[in-house]
Amino acid sequence: MRKKIGISFTEAGFQNYWNWFTAVDLGEDLELLELSFEKGNTEDIAKCDGFVLTGGIDVTPAISGGAEDYPYRPAQFSPERDEFEKQIYAFAKAEQLPLLGICRGMQYINILEGGAVFDDIGEPENAIHKKGAIDKVHEVKVIEGSLLAGITMENKGIVNSAHHQAVDPDRLAENLMINAYSVSGNGMVEGLEYKDKKNHGFMLGVQWHPERMEEKEIQPFSQKIKEQFIQEIRTHRK
Numbered sequence: 001m002r003k004k005i006g007i008s009f010t011e012a013g014f015q016n017y018w019n020w021f022t023a024v025d026l027g028e029d030l031e032l033l034e035l036s037f038e039k040g041n042t043e044d045i046a047k048c049d050g051f052v053l054t055g056g057i058d059v060t061p062a063i064s065g066g067a068e069d070y071p072y073r074p075a076q077f078s079p080e081r082d083e084f085e086k087q088i089y090a091f092a093k094a095e096q097l098p099l100l101g102i103c104r105g106m107q108y109i110n111i112l113e114g115g116a117v118f119d120d121i122g123e124p125e126n127a128i129h130k131k132g133a134i135d136k137v138h139e140v141k142v143i144e145g146s147l148l149a150g151i152t153m154e155n156k157g158i159v160n161s162a163h164h165q166a167v168d169p170d171r172l173a174e175n176l177m178i179n180a181y182s183v184s185g186n187g188m189v190e191g192l193e194y195k196d197k198k199n200h201g202f203m204l205g206v207q208w209h210p211e212r213m214e215e216k217e218i219q220p221f222s223q224k225i226k227e228q229f230i231q232e233i234r235t236h237r238k
Contacts, residue, residue, distance in 0.1 A: 002031045003233055006048035008085050008105070009036035010056035013212065017054050017102075020211035025230055037084035045091050050098040050233035053085055053105030055209060058165055061119065064111045070119035072130075072164045086112060096201030098232035100225070103163055106192055106205030113173030117165045121188065128185050131162030135209065139183040140190045140221075146179035147193045147204060151228045152220040156183070159190070159208035159221050166207065167192065180206075202232040 007017050014034075021032055033044055035051075060077040061067060085105075089112050092099045101109045107117045121129060128138055141156050142149045149155065167189040169178065180191035192205035210222035217223055 002029055003049040004031055004033045004047055005050050005052065005230075005233060006033050006035045006045065006088065007052045008054050008081075008088060009034055009038060010054040010104075012054075012056045014054065016209075016212045017052060020216070020226065021230075025226065030230065030233065035084070035088060037078070037081040040084070042084065042087060045088055048097070049236065049238065050229065051088055051092050051100070053088065053099065053101045053108060055103030055105060055162075056081070057104070059104065059108050059111055059117070064116040066116065067119045072120055072126075082108075092201065092203075095238065096236075097238075098202040098229055098236060099204075100229050101192070101203070101205035102211065103207060103209060106207055107165060107167055109203070109205050110167045110173050110176060110192060113176055115173035115176065116168050116171035118168050120164050121166050121186075125166075125185050125188060126164055128182070129161045129166070129188060130164045135160035135162045135212070137161065140180045140208075141183050142180045142191075143178065146177070146191075147197065148179040148191050148206075151204070152224050154220050157219075157221050159206075160213050161208060163207060175200075179204075201236070202229070204229070 033048055057074045060079050060082050137158055137160055140159050169189055175195055176192050177195045178189050179193050182188040182190055190207045194200040194203050210225050213219050213222045
């Protein structure tokens with residue numbers, strides 16, 4: 001039986017996440033499974049051996065005590081998605097299954113662990129980070145000795161960017177650590193991982209979008225992350 005990678009459905013570029021995992025990546029032993037809050041297929045969560053929490057609209061601010069009105073607020077939130085992905089995260093954490101959080105996904109992990117995000121990072125930072133017609137690009141610094149550093153084998157790099165919210169470092173969840181930050185502007189949080197890795201499964205959160213980076217097949221901040229995530233799934237025993 002093939003192991004399953006559960007990818008949470010998003011209204012924003014879901015196919016990019018799906019296509020990121022090629023037939024060569026999956027081989028004969030892995031397959032993808034869409035976990036959709038719209039379909040409500042919660043029963044499929046337990047069938048998965050690893051998860052991707054995707055990007056998309058802002059998490060409902062009431063969950064972390066955020067403002068109800070702020071710049072670039074979406075026309076409506078998706079509490080159904082929030083609840084569905086909360087179940088995904090709880091299952092992944094309880095079973096210590098590999099988990100990759102991308103953009104909103106990373107932010108939501110911090111929120112679920114008791115942290116919070118900036119409602120909006122402000123216009124100077126939006127000029128660096130917020131998506132326009134295409135993703136913006138900027139440099140990140142990787143924290144020495146972090147899981148991310150060990151995966152990418154890089155201490156800095158260029159990543160893409162398409163967000164107007166970010167993890168508030170002053171409200172970082174207690175059991176998380178920052179593994180990368182933006183070199184430009186105020187140094188936005190660009191990556192998270194667990195502090196205590198012995199008592200948790202593999203978890204990596206990134207603020208950028210590895211699934212749609214330019215030259216992602218040779219970009220260590222995309223390809224090496226994907227390769228490590230897949231390896232963790234293959235070697236993990238339930």
